[in-house]
Amino acid sequence: MQEEWWGRATTAVPGVSPHNAREVSFLARQVLDQFAPSNFVATNPVVLRKTLESGGRNLWDGACNFVDDLQRAISRRPVAGTEAYRVGETIACTPGSVIFRNELIELIQYSPMTDKVHPEPVLIVPAWIMKYYILDLSPENSLVRHLLEAGHTVFMISWRNPRPEHRDLGMDDYLSLGIDAALAGVKAVVPDHPVHAVGYCLGGTLLAIAAAALARREEHALKTLTLLAAQTDFADAGELTLFVDESEVTFLEDLMWQRGLLEARQMAGAFHLLRSNDLIWSRVVRDYLLGGRMAASDLMTWNADGTRMPYRMHSEYLRQLFLNNDLAAGRYVVGGMPVGLSNIDVPMFVVATAWDHVAPWKSVYKIHLQADVDLTFVLTTGGHNVGIVNPPKSSTRQYRMGTQPHTATYISPDHWLETHDSIAGSWWGAWVDWLKTNSSAPGAPPTMGATAIGLSPIEGAPGSYVFDR
Numbered sequence: 237m238q239e240e241w242w243g244r245a246t247t248a249v250p251g252v253s254p255h256n257a258r259e260v261s262f263l264a265r266q267v268l269d270q271f272a273p274s275n276f277v278a279t280n281p282v283v284l285r286k287t288l289e290s291g292g293r294n295l296w297d298g299a300c301n302f303v304d305d306l307q308r309a310i311s312r313r314p315v316a317g318t319e320a321y322r323v324g325e326t327i328a329c330t331p332g333s334v335i336f337r338n339e340l341i342e343l344i345q346y347s348p349m350t351d352k353v354h355p356e357p358v359l360i361v362p363a364w365i366m367k368y369y370i371l372d373l374s375p376e377n378s379l380v381r382h383l384l385e386a387g388h389t390v391f392m393i394s395w396r397n398p399r400p401e402h403r404d405l406g407m408d409d410y411l412s413l414g415i416d417a418a419l420a421g422v423k424a425v426v427p428d429h430p431v432h433a434v435g436y437c438l439g440g441t442l443l444a445i446a447a448a449a450l451a452r453r454e455e456h457a458l459k460t461l462t463l464l465a466a467q468t469d470f471a472d473a474g475e476l477t478l479f480v481d482e483s484e485v486t487f488l489e490d491l492m493w494q495r496g497l498l499e500a501r502q503m504a505g506a507f508h509l510l511r512s513n514d515l516i517w518s519r520v521v522r523d524y525l526l527g528g529r530m531a532a533s534d535l536m537t538w539n540a541d542g543t544r545m546p547y548r549m550h551s552e553y554l555r556q557l558f559l560n561n562d563l564a565a566g567r568y569v570v571g572g573m574p575v576g577l578s579n580i581d582v583p584m585f586v587v588a589t590a591w592d593h594v595a596p597w598k599s600v601y602k603i604h605l606q607a608d609v610d611l612t613f614v615l616t617t618g619g620h621n622v623g624i625v626n627p628p629k630s631s632t633r634q635y636r637m638g639t640q641p642h643t644a645t646y647i648s649p650d651h652w653l654e655t656h657d658s659i660a661g662s663w664w665g666a667w668v669d670w671l672k673t674n675s676s677a678p679g680a681p682p683t684m685g686a687t688a689i690g691l692s693p694i695e696g697a698p699g700s701y702v703f704d705r
Contacts, residue, residue, distance in 0.1 A: 239268045255481065262478050269513050274521055283525045297527030314540040317532025324698050327534045328369035330380050332697035335685035336421040340405065340413040342394040342699040343421045345684060349384040352678035355429045356459045357389040359422050361415060363437035364395035367541045367702055370625060371436065373534040377627050379664070386668045387678055389426065393418050395543070397704035403496030403547040407556070410549060411570065415446040419457055424686040430459035432671055436624065437595065440466020441557065445568060448575035460674050462585040462667070464624050465595045468577055469564035469602040470557050476594055480558040488554070492547040500542025535625060564606065577606040585670055587614045587663060589623030601649040604640065612639040612670060614663045631662035
């Protein structure tokens with residue numbers, strides 16, 4: 237009730253800018269979340285009952301958990317329980333080979349799992365804010381494996397975890413050394429067929445920029461474009477914009493200048509605050525007051541495996557996309573000329589998640605105003621990560637899906653929501669069907685790499701860059 241009262245008191249205040257009003261509302265919620273009665277032994281009946289029943293054992297176990305977490309934080313070890321998941325053994329373990337490596341990426345080509353595959357390969361561009369294997373977790377949760385079992389040839393970019401010497405890598409480098417280099421590698425292996433390009437989160441934003449640049453140059457390298465929880469218009473980017481204004485970006489630039497990069501733990505703090513009740517205070521109650529531990533999962537292990545951001549790239553990303561919204565305004569420059577998403581000329585499949593604090597679904601939906609192509613839009617239940625990692629066999633989620641031809645008139649996101657019914661299950665199956673519709677008849681799988689032009693397998697998947705700490 238206190239949060240509801242303060243929520244109303246700090247919104248729609250006459251004479252206050254929306255940004256400042258959101259900041260005040262956010263800070264009020266943080267204070268109230270911190271002092272909620274559930275966070276204290278004396279005012280949490282569940283904790284009181286557990287304390288009486290166990291003779292205080294829960295508080296002793298909670299103190300031990302706190303000391304263990306503190307030691308892990310100081311020594312920068314992963315959270316408790318994640319040791320059960322090992323990269324390359326139980327997660328990120330889909331068979332394949334690294335066929336290309338440069339200063340910024342490794343390109344992984346996965347081994348086929350069917351006798352015949354669709355000729356058009358799939359290239360996945362993950363976000364570089366975390367390790368790539370959120371899309372290749374344990375075998376039962378791996379989107380990569382799902383695609384392979386559906387008869388696709390799959391390639392994955394594994395981004396390098398930058399070091400101080402990479403401070404001057406910028407957005408242009410992530411385009412040229414990243415997506416452009418990966419596309420060249422894929423085309424070397426599969427030279428006669430266009431690519432199904434898939435981008436997740438920041439990787440999707442960068443992929444949209446790359447697709448617009450390819451279309452401007454009239455290079456027909458892509459067959460389709462899939463964006464997963466990726467924004468192309470940052471005017472309404474949700475509560476994350478609370479941390480991205482001129483003063484905050486300037487502060488971050490000063491902070492990054494000292495070391496040449498932004499540490500993963502510095503970004504993790506901001507993301508935790510966006511969901512403080514779920515990610516901070518509920519854990520305090522469970523681990524320290526009740527003395528329990530949440531069972532570790534493959535997704536939790538990935539979430540603890542953060543990466544750094546180089547100074548120049550992160551500054552350009554925050555200023556050009558978040559602050560200035562240059563991409564949506566047609567001011568984002570690639571190769572000396574601005575690019576427009578309206579130039580993209582391949583069918584698109586766009587997935588948004590209903591409870592996304594990083595890429596709010598109505599913000600993702602704005603691609604309808606930017607792209608002039610046949611566009612299939614999916615809204616799935618779940619958050620930024622669990623809405624995307626949604627294997628069909630264990631899915632308890634729902635999704636809505638609709639296709640808008642390029643000739644159709646625009647409808648608002650609220651009207652779209654009202655006119656599209658929920659479908660039980662995972663959107664993965666619908667996407668695979670869409671890829672099949674946009675693919676040619678299956679044939680023999682391509683070779684692993686392209687040895688004739690120097691793209692021989694370097695080492696087995698998941699490669700080396702994923703182990704960078």
